[in-house]
Amino acid sequence: MTTENGRASDEAQIHKLIEDRVEAVRDKDLARAMASVGPEILSFDVVNPLRYSGSEALRQRAQAWFSSYQGPIGFEVRDLSITAGHDVAFSYSLNRVVGTLTDGTRIDMWWRSTVGYRKVDGRWLTTHEHNSVPFNPENGKASLDLKP
Amino acid sequence: MTTENGRASDEAQIHKLIEDRVEAVRDKDLARAMASVGPEILSFDVVNPLRYSGSEALRQRAQAWFSSYQGPIGFEVRDLSITAGHDVAFSYSLNRVVGTLTDGTRIDMWWRSTVGYRKVDGRWLTTHEHNSVPFNPENGKASLDLKP
Numbered sequence: 001m002t003t004e005n006g007r008a009s010d011e012a013q014i015h016k017l018i019e020d021r022v023e024a025v026r027d028k029d030l031a032r033a034m035a036s037v038g039p040e041i042l043s044f045d046v047v048n049p050l051r052y053s054g055s056e057a058l059r060q061r062a063q064a065w066f067s068s069y070q071g072p073i074g075f076e077v078r079d080l081s082i083t084a085g086h087d088v089a090f091s092y093s094l095n096r097v098v099g100t101l102t103d104g105t106r107i108d109m110w111w112r113s114t115v116g117y118r119k120v121d122g123r124w125l126t127t128h129e130h131n132s133v134p135f136n137p138e139n140g141k142a143s144l145d146l147k148p
Numbered sequence: 149m150t151t152e153n154g155r156a157s158d159e160a161q162i163h164k165l166i167e168d169r170v171e172a173v174r175d176k177d178l179a180r181a182m183a184s185v186g187p188e189i190l191s192f193d194v195v196n197p198l199r200y201s202g203s204e205a206l207r208q209r210a211q212a213w214f215s216s217y218q219g220p221i222g223f224e225v226r227d228l229s230i231t232a233g234h235d236v237a238f239s240y241s242l243n244r245v246v247g248t249l250t251d252g253t254r255i256d257m258w259w260r261s262t263v264g265y266r267k268v269d270g271r272w273l274t275t276h277e278h279n280s281v282p283f284n285p286e287n288g289k290a291s292l293d294l295k296p
Contacts, residue, residue, distance in 0.1 A: 008254045042229065042240065044260040050242065050294045051260065081190065081267060083275065088233030090264040092190065092276055096197065112192040112199065114262050114278040116238040118231060127231065128240055132280030134196045135290030142283030142290050145150040146198045 010084040025075045028066040038125035048132045074098030087119040094148045158232040173223045174215040186273035194279045222246030235267040
């Protein structure tokens, strides 16, 4: 296998990993959503606190997020870019969630997502995540209504 | 050179790149701050808009940021993690800015930073940046006073 084929294969594997997580979120399938998350993941989430450390903290956060929605979650990944080396990779995209919270609040929100990966024993794992919305410096509010 | 030595060398090069940018920000040295930024960089910034595309947009943004402070900028990078492969790498950290804006407002703020790199012609370039603060879902405000 040439290096270029190897790179294309690694990109395809990460693309598949992302697609799996998208479907898992839509189905609120916690086990599948966490399947590619490394135990030592360091996560920067859209909401407080500053960071989460370890897959168990992330699992609890994902569970709470899934539970906050009525029914399935509308989830979309757009403008995805994947940069893959032999055993280190990162990706970024704009993600959108659409749905109704259990308290009836309608959500339709875009955020920025960056993910870091390492290949461990031949398998790509997510070792870092950064999800956020920017804020408006004029009023200090998070910008929850921006659209790409 | 063994693979492990190569990896250590790549990590050291990225560490040096980050240190250079920290010093450049402190000195408000725009050219040095932009020296390792790739032309195609896609940047997610702490404040609006959703994204910046290309090094020229980032240069203008950095210039405006530098100009908004009186005198030098206090800048610190903490809990830095670097994951480096042969030609792809990413890093993340908590960054702090301390200073006084031209309007007299005192700033002391931590944010989360993730950076993606590619080695091009033997030299590491920043091709992606994601900087953010989380927000408080109870009041929709960006959390500008969190501390690690």
